[in-house]
Amino acid sequence: MAVISASVRKDRMGPTIADWIVAALGSSADVDLIDLADTLLPDDSLLYPGGGPKSAVADRIDAADAFVFVMPEYNHSYPASLKRLIDWHYAEWRLKPATIVAYGVHGGxxxxxxxxxxxxxxxVVTTRRVIGLPAPWASLDEQQRYAPDDGLSSRLAGCLNELRWWATCWPTHAEPAPSRRRTDLAGLRRTPTRLIKEFWCSTGTCKHHNLLINRVRGAEAWGGHDGAGARRRERRAPAPVFTVGQSD
Structure with missing residues (x-):
């Protein structure tokens, strides 16, 4: 699991928050902490659509099965340093899950x-749960470590649990899915409905598991585009039903 700290400013909270996330992951994952302040990317004049020359961190991104993006909010958006990292890689990101931890005056x-x-x-599938940290610099302990209240630590645990689940069921390192067929959920179609329900109940949100189940069933109903028979199946296929989840 790659934890990516996006801020490159001198006086920054990113590494402190990244350390908090690494500690929360503990021994449950092999963690690679990527600090963009220490990451040198090629000159942008060499960049072309779909990537460019291989960067110094391309292999580390490619080796990761999931990502945690740690980033500040700048003018209602994320840092340019993170956009450059994303643009300099393509296949390394594909078909992997990610979660986001942002921070700022109002949470990011x-x-x-x-x-x-x-x-x-x-x-890239992003988890429903994400974390916004309002003014995290006000929650430092005597050792200047990030020390939020138990409620926020519990939210982070739920977010990471969801990310781990996606990492185990999502078809990472798979061949690119055909762009004109609804087959992106092939990995989830092999996941029994029972396991999906168990995941949502184990994370305390069993009321919302219908969202994912309906997406999987909807993808199965659409099938492929192989002539008139398939088109008749599409007309008969019920539209996926989405439920509105409660906010955390």
Missing amino acids: YPAIEQLRGVLAEFN
């Missing part, structure tokens, strides 16, 4: 929503 949620849309272009 606008930056989170901006990043979700960019990651979707790489077929």
